[in-house]
Amino acid sequence: MKQNAAQKNPQTLMVQGTTSDAGKSVLVAAICRILARHGNSVAPFKPQNMALNSAVTADGGEIGRAQAVQAEACYLEPSVTMNPVLLKPNTDIGAQVIVNGRAVGNMDSRQYHAYKPQLLEQVMAAHDGLKAQYGIVVVEGAGSPAEINLRDRDIANMGFAEVADCPVILVADIDRGGVFAHLVGTLELLSESERDRVKGFVINRFRGDIALLEPGLRWLEARTGKPVLGVIPYIRDLHIEAEDAFAMQQLEAAEQQLRAAVISYPRTSNHTDFDVLRMHPQVDCQFVRDVRRFSGADLLLLPGSKSVRNDLQWLADMGWREIIYRHLRLGGKLIGICGGYQMLGQRVHDPQGVESTAGSSDGLGLLAMETTLTGDKTLRNVTGYKRDTGSPLAGYEIHAGISRGLALNNPVFNVLDGDGGEVGEGAVNDENTVMGSYLHGLFDQPALLTEILDWAGLRHAEPFDYPAYRAAQIDRLAGVVEAAIPIATLYNLLSMEP
Numbered sequence: 057m058k059q060n061a062a063q064k065n066p067q068t069l070m071v072q073g074t075t076s077d078a079g080k081s082v083l084v085a086a087i088c089r090i091l092a093r094h095g096n097s098v099a100p101f102k103p104q105n106m107a108l109n110s111a112v113t114a115d116g117g118e119i120g121r122a123q124a125v126q127a128e129a130c131y132l133e134p135s136v137t138m139n140p141v142l143l144k145p146n147t148d149i150g151a152q153v154i155v156n157g158r159a160v161g162n163m164d165s166r167q168y169h170a171y172k173p174q175l176l177e178q179v180m181a182a183h184d185g186l187k188a189q190y191g192i193v194v195v196e197g198a199g200s201p202a203e204i205n206l207r208d209r210d211i212a213n214m215g216f217a218e219v220a221d222c223p224v225i226l227v228a229d230i231d232r233g234g235v236f237a238h239l240v241g242t243l244e245l246l247s248e249s250e251r252d253r254v255k256g257f258v259i260n261r262f263r264g265d266i267a268l269l270e271p272g273l274r275w276l277e278a279r280t281g282k283p284v285l286g287v288i289p290y291i292r293d294l295h296i297e298a299e300d301a302f303a304m305q306q307l308e309a310a311e312q313q314l315r316a317a318v319i320s321y322p323r324t325s326n327h328t329d330f331d332v333l334r335m336h337p338q339v340d341c342q343f344v345r346d347v348r349r350f351s352g353a354d355l356l357l358l359p360g361s362k363s364v365r366n367d368l369q370w371l372a373d374m375g376w377r378e379i380i381y382r383h384l385r386l387g388g389k390l391i392g393i394c395g396g397y398q399m400l401g402q403r404v405h406d407p408q409g410v411e412s413t414a415g416s417s418d419g420l421g422l423l424a425m426e427t428t429l430t431g432d433k434t435l436r437n438v439t440g441y442k443r444d445t446g447s448p449l450a451g452y453e454i455h456a457g458i459s460r461g462l463a464l465n466n467p468v469f470n471v472l473d474g475d476g477g478e479v480g481e482g483a484v485n486d487e488n489t490v491m492g493s494y495l496h497g498l499f500d501q502p503a504l505l506t507e508i509l510d511w512a513g514l515r516h517a518e519p520f521d522y523p524a525y526r527a528a529q530i531d532r533l534a535g536v537v538e539a540a541i542p543i544a545t546l547y548n549l550l551s552m553e554p
Contacts, residue, residue: 066187067550068101068222071258072197072213074238078229079260079288081122082296084196086537087546089129089530091192094543099138099190100126103179104198104212106143106151108325108362109297112452116435117157118142121328122196125297129530130190140182141175141211143168146323146362146411156182159433172209179211180219192550195222202245214250223549224253226282231261231290236276243280255549256285258541263290285549286541295335295529297328314514316341317353319376321367325360326454329393332499332522333357338514347375355389355512356380358396360454360496364404364429365417367395380420389512390422390490394455397482397492401425401459410456422490423483425461432456438495440471440481447503451495459494468493 071087073080084100091098102123111124117136124134136157143151150164153171155178163171187193199206201213209215217224228238239257246254257276262269266287273284318330320343333341344350361367371377384390392400401419403426408414410429419427433456441448449469467480468491482493488511499505502521509517547554 066191066193067552068183068187068193068195068220069546069549070195070197070217070220070222070224072201072217072224072226074200074202074226074228074242075232076199078227078238079258080196080227081126082533083225083227083258083260083288083537084194085122085126085129085296085530086533087194087541088126089534090538090541090543091194091546092130093534096192097190098130098192098194099132099186100130100196101137101183101186101193102139102196102198103183103216104141104143104175105139106145106198108144108323108360109328110142110144110326110454112435112437112454113157114437115157116437118154118159118433118435118454119157121297121326125530126194126196128527129534135186137182137185140179144325144362152362157435169209172211176211176215176219179216183216183220195220197224200242201250202242204245214246214253217253218249222253223255225256225258225285225549226254227258227260229260231263235259236272239276240279243282254282256283258285259287261290262287285545286537288537288540291533291536294533295331295526296533297331297526313338314340314355314509314512315353316355316357316512317350318343318357318359319371320345320359321361321370323361323363323367325362326394326496327359329359329496329499330357332505332520335522335525336505336509336518336520338518339509347379350379352386353383353388354514355391356383358390358392358399360393361395361399363411364395364398364427364457365406365415366412368399368404368417368419371399371420377420384422384489388489391508391512392490392492393498394453394494394496397494398427398455398457398459400483400490400492401427401461401463403427404457405429423461423463423485423492425459425463425483427457427459429457434494438471438481440469440478442504442507443467443470443480445507447501447507449495449498449501449504451497451500453494454496455494469495471495 071080071084105120107120109121110118111121113134113136119139123139127134142154145151153160153163198212228235333339400423402421405416406429434453437452439450463483468482468484470478471481473479484491500522506517
């Protein structure tokens with residue numbers, strides 16, 4: 057890594073958005089990869105994230121999945137310092153609060169609002185540590201800085217920027233319409249000092265002839281006194297793992313030979329586990345919530361859940377239990393991951409009310425096991441192999457609960473236990489039609505993916521290296537963004553010499 061100006065004079069740049077899903081996560085990933093490709097030492101940061109997609113760091117902490125992707129863009133391993141506060145919603149008004157990688161408890165919105173001042177010191181300590189270590193820190197805001205009801209005690213947007221004393225880029229998505237209103241309106245709702253921090257605008261997802269947009273850009277610059285730093289075109293078929301919202305795009309393929317359906321219950325977590333299936337050229341993988349829209353599949357998948365018992369009840373209420381049983385009677389295959397694995401058992405117990413109210417619920421009864429949820433969350437990265445073939449695997453566990461029962465005598469994998477030994481992981485039924493595992497990232501290993509698809513009914517699966525595909529997509533994104541926002545512009549924002 058070259059010795060750059062930022063390492064001598066550490067700098068922070070923050071990306072905020074006019075709305076949720078304006079492109080903040082993707083723009084931060086792009087800027088990180090651009091700076092890293094030019095030899096700079098750079099790290100991502102998000103003070104506060106609210107998402108059900110998370111990742112496990114090397115030291116066994118939990119952060120938002122988007123920050124793990126941004127770390128990959130920097131050629132770094134993810135760290136808890138990159139996302140010191142993570143909120144994982146488990147009700148419409150409450151969430152599990154994770155600080156520096158560890159859960160500190162469940163809070164409703166009012167409790168968390170009162171708790172936020174205690175978090176600012178920890179947020180700044182994490183940011184300052186990254187800044188000292190890497191020199192450049194690219195920060196992602198949350199939601200919009202113009203959310204008036206949330207500005208008091210804000211640690212996610214301008215509240216952070218003011219304390220960190222950093223410049224801000226404001227990004228808006230033109231594809232959803234009203235881009236000039238979004239930018240001008242957001243700026244108008246900021247205080248004078250906050251407006252001074254905004255150094256320019258980025259317009260995201262533009263389609264069409266840029267010449268037709270230029271009169272609007274000139275008006276915007278004259279109206280606000282802020283430059284348009286770049287217009288990023290709409291990038292078709294771009295795949296960057298979503299922060300939280302379901303990304304419904306799928307790679308176009310001439311012949312998709314296996315149909316897969318992911319049941320997306322209300323508290324689905326880590327749905328990015330299935331991105332590899334959506335990108336595989338021979339797999340038609342869809343997220344399905346409404347049972348009336350399910351027209352059959354070769355493979356059904358139950359993802360993780362932040363509220364297993366509530367989502368089990370939802371499956372029953374929506375008619376999915378009967379659909380799952382019929383799917384298996386007709387010869388289909390079923391995989392449950394993490395919370396979805398727990399659902400496959402006979403009972404799920406929550407005596408302490410870890411995820412919701414205390415009590416027990418009937419599982420799907422497809423594996424002879426029961427799960428008891430506990431306050432201690434399992435967070436670890438694991439390696440191992442598939443027992444019947446020896447294919448290597450790597451993944452990570454994020455779950456509150458211990459499963460026990462006869463089904464665990466027929467594990468799918470062997471994983472290293474940390475003491476040089478091996479233990480069984482996951483379970484498969486006697487008919488070899490139902491498989492469950494606690495491991496996220498299970499499908500990311502090319503050889504293992506091919507074997508699982510073969511088990512599900514896809515013969516002669518094409519090799520598909522998802523990690524390489526994901527890395528190439530980050531490079532593709534960075535190339536498009538750098539064409540719109542030259543490296544010299546980034547250096548100027550960071551007060552660096554080219």
